[in-house]
Amino acid sequence: MAEFHKLIARLKTALESPAPSEPHAASSNSAASMPIAPSAQRVELVSGFAREFEAVRGSFLGVLSPEEAAARIASLAREVGARLVAVGEGVTLDAAVFTHALQEGGCAVERFGKLDDGERPAALERLARCDIGIAEAHYAIASTGTFAVVGAPARPNSLTLLPPISVIVVHVERLVLDLAQALGALGPDLVSAHRLSLITGPSRTADIEKRIVLGVHGPKTLYGAIIWPRNG
Amino acid sequence: MARSPAKADFFEASRKAVADHELHRKLQSASDRHLDHVDETRAEFPPFESERDTARRIKEESIAHLDELLIELRRRLEENGCSVFFAADAEQARNYIVGVAKKNGLKRAVKGKSMTTEEIGLNRALIEAGLEVTETDLGEYIVQLRGEPPSHIITPAIHLSKEDVGALFAEKLQMPYTAEPEELTAEARKRLRSAFLGADLGITGANFAIAETGTLVVVENEGNGRMSCTLPDTYVAVVGIEKVIPKLADLSHFLEILARTATGQKLTTYTNFINGPRRAGELDGPREVHVVVLDGGRSAMLADPVMREALYCIRCGACLNVCPVYRRVGGHAYGSTYPGPIGSIVSPNLFGSAAGHLPFASTLCGACRDICPVRIDIPRMLLHIRWKESEDETRAIPWPRGAARARSGVVRFARLARHPRVARMLGRIAGAFLRPFARDGFLRRMPPPFNNWTAVRDFPVPRPRVRRDTAQEADSSGRVP
Ligand code: SF4
Numbered sequence: 123m124a125e126f127h128k129l130i131a132r133l134k135t136a137l138e139s140p141a142p143s144e145p146h147a148a149s150s151n152s153a154a155s156m157p158i159a160p161s162a163q164r165v166e167l168v169s170g171f172a173r174e175f176e177a178v179r180g181s182f183l184g185v186l187s188p189e190e191a192a193a194r195i196a197s198l199a200r201e202v203g204a205r206l207v208a209v210g211e212g213v214t215l216d217a218a219v220f221t222h223a224l225q226e227g228g229c230a231v232e233r234f235g236k237l238d239d240g241e242r243p244a245a246l247e248r249l250a251r252c253d254i255g256i257a258e259a260h261y262a263i264a265s266t267g268t269f270a271v272v273g274a275p276a277r278p279n280s281l282t283l284l285p286p287i288s289v290i291v292v293h294v295e296r297l298v299l300d301l302a303q304a305l306g307a308l309g310p311d312l313v314s315a316h317r318l319s320l321i322t323g324p325s326r327t328a329d330i331e332k333r334i335v336l337g338v339h340g341p342k343t344l345y346g347a348i349i350w351p352r353n354g
Numbered sequence: 355m356a357r358s359p360a361k362a363d364f365f366e367a368s369r370k371a372v373a374d375h376e377l378h379r380k381l382q383s384a385s386d387r388h389l390d391h392v393d394e395t396r397a398e399f400p401p402f403e404s405e406r407d408t409a410r411r412i413k414e415e416s417i418a419h420l421d422e423l424l425i426e427l428r429r430r431l432e433e434n435g436c437s438v439f440f441a442a443d444a445e446q447a448r449n450y451i452v453g454v455a456k457k458n459g460l461k462r463a464v465k466g467k468s469m470t471t472e473e474i475g476l477n478r479a480l481i482e483a484g485l486e487v488t489e490t491d492l493g494e495y496i497v498q499l500r501g502e503p504p505s506h507i508i509t510p511a512i513h514l515s516k517e518d519v520g521a522l523f524a525e526k527l528q529m530p531y532t533a534e535p536e537e538l539t540a541e542a543r544k545r546l547r548s549a550f551l552g553a554d555l556g557i558t559g560a561n562f563a564i565a566e567t568g569t570l571v572v573v574e575n576e577g578n579g580r581m582s583c584t585l586p587d588t589y590v591a592v593v594g595i596e597k598v599i600p601k602l603a604d605l606s607h608f609l610e611i612l613a614r615t616a617t618g619q620k621l622t623t624y625t626n627f628i629n630g631p632r633r634a635g636e637l638d639g640p641r642e643v644h645v646v647v648l649d650g651g652r653s654a655m656l657a658d659p660v661m662r663e664a665l666y667c668i669r670c671g672a673c674l675n676v677c678p679v680y681r682r683v684g685g686h687a688y689g690s691t692y693p694g695p696i697g698s699i700v701s702p703n704l705f706g707s708a709a710g711h712l713p714f715a716s717t718l719c720g721a722c723r724d725i726c727p728v729r730i731d732i733p734r735m736l737l738h739i740r741w742k743e744s745e746d747e748t749r750a751i752p753w754p755r756g757a758a759r760a761r762s763g764v765v766r767f768a769r770l771a772r773h774p775r776v777a778r779m780l781g782r783i784a785g786a787f788l789r790p791f792a793r794d795g796f797l798r799r800m801p802p803p804f805n806n807w808t809a810v811r812d813f814p815v816p817r818p819r820v821r822r823d824t825a826q827e828a829d830s831s832g833r834v835p
Contacts (some may be wrong), residue, residue, distance in 0.1 A: 126428065126440040128650055129595070133421040136657035160485055174620070238633030245637055246585065250551060266620045278637040280584055283577060301621070302606040310602045313627060314434060314567035317584075317638055320625035325577040328617070329493035329509060330535040331380075331516050332387050336537050339546065340577030342610070 157315050167264040167297045168348055174267030175346050178323030179336060183347040185294070188215055192223035195256065195289055198345065199229050204253035206287060211276035213258045214293040215349060220256055249278070250315045255341075257287035259321075261307055262292040262348070265300045266322055269346065270308060273317035282321060288341035290321065294350040315352040364715050367687035368679075376695035377513055381684055383513040384512050385675035391618020391673065392725075397612065409607045410728045413666035415697045416599050420656065423565045424647065430568025432677045433631030436643040444474035447646050451476060451557075451590055452483045454644055454674065458588050460555040462487060464546075466572065466579035467491035468559030469507050469669060470592045470648060472691045473704060488549045490578035492542055505685030507615050507692065508671035514551045546578070556582035556640065560628075561668070562608060563593055563645075566601045569629040570645065573612065573622045574711070579767050580626050589640035595652050596665040608668060611727040616670040651704040660726045660738040664699050666728045673722035673732060679715055688712060702739065788815050 138222035172182045181265050183194055199207055207229045209217050221231050237245055238248050248253070257277065262284075269290045273279035293315055298304050309319065325340030371377060396402050416423055428438045441447035450488040455463070463485050465471065477487050480489045489498040496519055497503065503508030508637035511519070520533040529541050545814040558579045570591050572579045583589050599605065613619040632639030655661040674694030685693035690709050698716055701709035713736045722732045769779050791797060796812035799805065803812070 125442055125446065129426065129440050129442065129653065130421050130465045132653040133424070133595075133656060134650070136653050137418065137421065169798050178619075178623070188821070234530040234637060237637055242637060249637070250547075268621055271640055273636070275633075275635040275637070283580055283584065291738070300403075300606070302603070302610055305602055305606050308602075310567045313564075313569055313602055314430070314629050317629075317636075318627040319580065321623065322619075322620065322621045322625075323623050326623055327492045327539060327576050327577070329491070329496065329511055330514075330519050330538060332384050332509070333516070335535050338543055338576045338578075339490070339550075339581055 140199075140335050150232055154241065160173055163299075164294060164297070167299065168294065168350075170260055170264040171267060171297060174265065175323075176267070178267050179326070180323050180344045180346050181268060183289075184212075185348045185350050187352050188219050190348055191291055192219045194347070195254075196219060196223040196227040197346055198289070199224055199254060201218050202287065204229055204287070205273065206232060206248075206252045208234075208249055208252040208255045208281055209276065210234065210255070210257045210281045211274070211336065213256055213260055213272075214296070215276075215291070217256075217258070234276050234281075246280070246284075249280060250284045250308050252285040253290060254287045254325050255281040255283075256289045256291075257281045259290050259292040259296070260312075261296045261298055261304045262346075263299070263301055263320075264297055268301070268304070268320050268322040269348075270304050271321055272308075273319075279317045280320060282319065283340050284335065286341055287343045287345070287349070288324070289345045291347045291349050294348050297348065360759060364687055364689060367689060368683040368715070371416075371683035371687045376515075378682065380741050381512060381681050382517055383419045384509065385681055388618065388672075388675050393617045393618075393620055395614045395620060399620070400745040402611065402614065405607050405610045405777075406727055406729060409611055409668075410666065412599060412604045412607060413668075413728055417596065417656065417665050419497055419600075420595060420598070423600060424595060426449075427563055427565040427568065431630070431645055431783055432566060432568075433617055434568045435644050436568070436630050438645045438647065441646055441648050441650070443650050444648075447474045447592060447648050447650070448479040450646060451592075451644070452456045452479055453643075454588065454590060455480065455483060455485055455555060458554070458642070460588060462470040462549070463487045463555040463557055464490050464549055464578075464582050464586065465494070466556075466558035466574065467494050467510070467593060468557065469504075469691055470559045470594055471557060472503065472633075473590065473650065474591070477630065485555070488546070488553075490549065490582065491547050491574075492539065492578075495542055495546065496522065499523075503691070505693070506671060506674060506699075507669055512789050513686070548584050550581045552580075553582075553586045554588060556584075556586035558582050558591055560591050560593045561612070562605060563598045563647075564600075564602055564605060565598055567629060569602070571605060572626045572628065573609070574622070574626070575617070575619075577624055580624050583626060583628050583640070583718060584638050588642045589628075590644045590645070590646060592646045592648060594650070596667075612668055612670055614728040615672045615725065622636055635782075648752050652705075655700070655703050660735055661699070661703065663730050664696070664703070664735060665699070666730055667696050668728060669696075670724045670725070671728055676721040676725050678717055678719060678721070688715065696730070697735075699732060699735050700741065702795050711741060713743065722809070785815060 168185055175182050209220050209231055211217055223230050224333055229314050260272045261270040271282055324336045324340050324342055324344040326334055326336050326339040330336050403686040431438050439450045463480055481486050489495050496511040516533045516535055519538055520531050523529050523538055524531040558572055561573050562571040581787045631641055631643050655664055673696050677695050680694040690697055690698055692700050698712040700811055701712050716736050718733045720733050790814040796814055799814055800808045
């Protein structure tokens with residue numbers, strides 16, 4: 123890596139030149155000036171999330187128990203005439219509750235596990251053919267209406283990318299106020315070990331005369347729900 | 355498409371662009387809409403100003419420790435299983451990527467939007483090496499079909515109307531003509547989806563590279579970047595050395611200001627974190643990840659205490675939209691991958707003297723400095739470059755003819771201005787003499803040596819009583835009119 127060492131040497135020399143004349147005075151009031159009180163403000167977080175999520179054109183299904191969410195998703199699948207639905211492994215939830223409801227409603231369900239490299243192209247094709255993808259997020263951000271989705275073999279990242287309809291749920295305890303809190307909660311170890319996507323609304327473009335069109339590459343429709351178990 | 359940024363034709367190109375009223379309308383409406391959104395989102399977010407300061411400070415510190423940060427970034431990326439290549443210039447970067455493509459026998463590349471790959475002219479190199487290259491960002495896809503470079507770093511097809519795109523798709527994609535953005539987008543989705551599923555090479559840039567975790571961060575709205583780094587078996591990211599930030603926790607400060615200024619969103623739809631090849635048993639992600647870290651003139655900017663500030667740029671594109679020159683002439687007139695105010699600064703550094711005229715393509719009005727999320731003082735740098743240019747004997751662009759004379763004219767004027775009474779008297783005489791030749795109070799043409807002035811702008815004829823500043827008026831005479 124001779125080039126690398128040359129570059130580092132170049133940078134060292136460059137940095138020896140005097141620093142920019144007036145270094146910018148950073149303001150003293152820190153960025154984290156928003157009040158935080160997680161449990162007391164849970165309801166506020168929920169309503170904030172719902173508002174922001176709708177503002178980025180997500181469709182909010184509501185605050186639901188796992189069973190209610192499963193029923194709601196199954197009826198959604200019926201409404202859109204879905205046949206094949208991909209369900210990722212839960213984070214806090216047992217995804218079986220979704221699987222059962224969907225199967226009872228007559229959908230075929232695609233689940234995931236560890237794959238050999240050889241099986242990958244076929245698995246991707248199958249996932250791309252699914253009508254709906256269902257995933258549980260690690261965290262959700264109230265101030266921006268964002269889901270933080272972390273990938274794993276049984277919970278592929280493209281579950282929220284390839285199917286035209288995406289459903290993402292999150293446990294109410296994993297609702298945080300802002301991006302800084304979400305990144306703090308995820309932490310460096312998790313971020314460097316997994317594929318992480320922050321998802322804020324359905325895929326969109328404004329490339330033609332700045333007109334917003336949804337579903338340009340990823341899902342055209344994004345449903346979101348907050349799971350608040352009855353006894354929780 | 356790679357484009358030689360090597361034509362000192364800004365003045366010619368801008369003359370044409372200014373005459374193009376349709377272009378003017380498109381640019382104006384697109385950038386106005388953008389600025390309205392930006393104002394709104396910023397106003398709704400009280401910590402915006404302090405986030406700006408924090409982001410600025412982090413950039414200052416990162417750039418000041420660039421050497422150490424790059425060493426750490428490289429180590430962490432390699433630990434995550436990436437191959438890291440440091441490219442001193444565009445050619446090395448291109449050769450490396452073409453080498454990867456050859457070694458793996460790759461045929462079909464999909465690209466997310468990346469100004470850095472535009473900068474190094476990657477597409478042409480890959481096409482020459484026999485690959486099929488598809489731009490997958492809708493705007494980039496459109497300009498690629500037209501055989502054009504992008505005209506804006508955030509919205510590449512900003513110079514086109516929906517009718518333009520409709521006609522283009524009808525011609526190139528053989529679809530029935532429509533000017534409905536919905537339908538045009540649906541057609542592009544269909545074509546590009548199959549390109550993604552069939553591609554063996556994915557290429558994107560990155561907005562940030564986190565040293566602590568060895569993670570690249572790509573922000574986007576469409577999902578094409580996410581596809582490019584998820585589906586193909588080989589993935590290449592091209593990243594400028596200035597993109598590195600120290601810690602994961604630093605990232606939020608940038609993300610809180612980037613989308614708000616770039617598009618007026620709170621966050622972009624997707625923020626993708628890429629940190630290496632897929633792990634055993636995983637469905638997603640490439641088998642090989644190559645990170646090309648590009649110097650390409652950046653270390654020279656680092657060495658210049660004034661220019662260093664340009665490395666803080668997070669490429670939000672806002673300075674383009676507020677720039678009165680950009681709004682008038684559009685991106686293509688600049689003839690560089692990076693147009694607009696920030697482009698006028700970095701282009702001469704990245705592309706050499708060929709872009710040396712761009713720093714002169716500004717009115718120094720300061721709008722770019724005010725909107726810049728990391729508070730880059732662009733006018734100050736433009737002045738600095740202009741000054742360096744004027745000191746440099748081997749300057750890239752010849753002074754306009756008569757510049758020396760113009761200079762001495764200014765010196766003479768300065769001497770004259772020191773004697774207000776004489777100046778006033780001369781002004782009155784000249785005014786009386788010139789007034790009959792004026793139209794609407796301006797002279798369109800004057801005889802030499804003053805034709806230097808009227809060649810590029812009109813000259814206001816002195817009024818019968820020269821109006822002066824009252825402060826100046828209380829001069830030696832003590833008389834106030
Ligand atoms: S100079 Fe500032 S405003 Fe212009 S693109 Fe860079 S960050 Fe944005």
